[in-house]
Amino acid sequence: ETGGNEGSLSDARVEGRGRKRLTRKEHKKRKKQRKAQNKQQAQQEEDGVQGSSATTDSKNSTGNVAESEDIGETAVEYVPTEIPSLKELEKAHGAKPLGKWFPNAVIIKSKDPPVATSKVSLVLFYQYVDPLWPESVTQQLMAYLCQIAQTRVLGGRIRVAREGVNATISSRDSSSGISAVNTIRHFTQDLLQFHDVFKKTDFKFIDDLSGDRHFKDFKVFPVKELVYYGLDGDKAPLHKGGTHLSAQDFHKKLADKDTVVVDVRNHYEAAIGRFDGQTVASTEEKGGTKNKDDAPNAAANGGATYVDPKMRKSTDFANWLNKSETKKQLEGKQVLLYCTGGVRCERASAYLNNNMGEQVAGVYQLQGGIERYLQAYPDGGYWRGKNFVFDKREAIGIDNPDGDGGVVGNKKKHKPSKDKKSEGEFLPEMKCCICQKPWDRYIGKKKCLTCGVPVLMCDACMSSKANKDDQNLIRCPLCIEEDVTVRANEVDWTNNGVAVCKSSEKGKVAPSVLKWGGGHASQKKERRRFKRKLCKFGADCNRPDCFFAHPKGEREGFLAGEND
Ligand SMILES: [Zn+2]
Ligand SMILES: [Zn+2]
Ligand SMILES: [Zn+2]
Structure with a gap:
């Protein structure tokens, strides 16, 4: 030694x-x-x-x-x-x-x-x-x-x-x-x-x-779960997970008929990029001609049908899978799952296999996620749009490995891509939630006031005074589609962001809320306000979510417990 x-x-x-x-x-x-x-x-x-x-x-x-x-x-x-x-x-x-x-x-x-x-x-x-x-x-x-x-x-x-x-x-x-x-x-x-x-x-x-x-x-x-699905291990044992496919094998299967490709990410991620190039005529050339040797012409076969479960967070996955429409959609099909880096597919594919493995023709997951696929197919393959990531790159484009992250219009720091983006390159969902003009960046931490997910808002609308206060009810596409109108800060949520009630006199409530939005933001504000007041129980306080200040050091130490 x-x-x-x-x-x-x-x-x-x-x-x-x-x-x-x-x-x-x-x-x-x-x-x-x-x-x-x-x-x-x-x-x-x-x-x-x-x-x-x-x-x-x-x-x-x-x-x-x-x-x-x-x-x-x-x-x-x-x-x-x-x-x-x-x-x-x-x-x-x-x-x-x-x-x-x-x-x-x-x-x-x-x-x-x-x-x-x-x-x-x-x-x-x-x-x-x-x-x-x-x-x-x-x-x-x-x-x-x-x-x-x-x-x-x-x-x-x-x-x-x-x-x-x-x-x-x-x-x-x-x-x-x-x-x-x-x-x-x-x-x-x-x-x-x-x-x-x-x-x-x-x-x-x-x-x-x-x-x-x-x-x-x-x-x-x-944490209790690496990805919070709210499932215990028995409902989605990892050994039941889908077969891992390399980027090349996943690419081939995307061109198969009687196949569905399920986006295991949230809707706000899918809105700016996804695997649906195999079914879209404009990218037929990309998938069919350029990669002729890799896969049969996707458009001729039909190609895998893209399915977006329209989740606000991963806990929505089980609810989506248990719907009868979903079961109908997947029955008898090969099911391909993918996410950003692969981790979200592990439990999701296991849950799918455990619940309807007998009714589908195989469950597969993309090894290493979109990140690995785009390394193998630098021209994008069947991918369309940008890859939303959870780091400072924000979202990665085909010609922009450094990502979008940073100040809008800061051209000194971030070189614009070689060709200026034409309007045709925007997916239909890539638009400002206020003025509807084509827009593909999540900036300024703007979020849906009824469910907390990030929303696309253009720089012009962002700097307009009307959108600086909360007067304007900014909602995400899902809340508009589902007619959710009650503000998240007017609803009680469980610790895991599930609504305690489903509707109020004011209207419909979102089924789930993202942690950094809605009611939690106002809770945080409240907490900051009380932080300087001393707790009446002092060091003896055993309320785990107590807002008040405590004698320093007394309640610290991460050996205290585990929570999600
Ligand atoms: Zn706008
Ligand atoms: Zn929403
Ligand atoms: Zn206390």
Whole structure:
């Protein structure tokens, strides 16, 4: 073990953190750290963490990454982040409640000063584990992630559950000269060091993005489900999930007849881009002629019928599937499912198989999601429109890998695409919710006042005074279609955003609300107002969603529990 630590000390010098000779005091500190690490490893074995010792595993994983991902001469040697003990972590990291939804999320703000010309890298991944991790492993992983985020320049979000992790992580070039390209890969090596299950993980790396694509903070959310479907494992066991298809096989199946392709994303994502090119005449040339060798002419066969379940959030999926119209639509058909990165299809396809596997001719899911498909088909294949993403890129176009994110009309920062967009390139749903002119960006956090989902609003309508206050009832296309008219802030919602009542004297209520909209926004405002008043119960308060202020430190600590 001593050898291993010496190794990491010299590695630290390579990264420029340990250039000067160690003083006696520092030597003592290192010795103490080593001792703690050894103790930690013994503890891990007891806890059932399968990762082998830091030294051997880090060597193996360095080899793996170098083989699969050639990052060239810029490669900086990997210095593992030590896995601290739970006791140390309890002291070091306070959990910060993020409201009712994630009472025990942890936020780490980056201390590294920004670099003017820095580039950003992303890694997107998810990993389900079977059997479930014991609670102690999820707590240790959360703590370890905090440790990593304080050592490396990282931002983003990671959901940690007993069933695995789901993450969108960014890095930028650091002030000490370590590139984002290296940091983001070192982060994945830390995970390999923590647990062997990450050897199976499909890490999607995206490099060379502009500097403003970095998340300023690193958030760790403890959750029950990686994707909140509100299903327990028995209703959608992962081993019943649909057959995983590569981008190429998915592309071929999109051209099949007697096939439906189900969009497992929310309607506001589907509105700006989707897999329906196989049935649209204008893109026939794209799918049929250009990719002649890959697939039979889609238009001639009919191609897979596109189905949008019109969800506001993933909890709507089960309700949609249980409708008799849905069952009729899917009966006897091959069913293809897809989402942004693949994670949402895992449980959705399992639920579908479990409920009507006998009535359909096979259930399939796109491995790696749209993200992987568009890498395999840079001209778009059967995809039309843009890929909505949950990071600072906002939405990715075929000719715009850096994404739309940022200020509208900031042409200095974001080069406009080669050819100016003609009106024909807009999908019919891509229009401003106020003036109806073609528009395809979600900006200014504008949301539907009756259900909270993001709405498309053009820059002109955005800056008009009439839309700045809440006088104008801004609604999403779903609420207009369903004639939902009651404002979300006038309705009581469950913790998971399901309406407590379905209608009021004022009209129809949305079946579900997105967490950052509607009533929750006003709750948040309210909470801010009461934050400065002291709670009458003080440190003894045990109301989990108490608005008032409490003596500092008394109610903190993410070991308190888990919630969604
Ligand atoms: Zn407008
Ligand atoms: Zn709505
Ligand atoms: Zn209280």
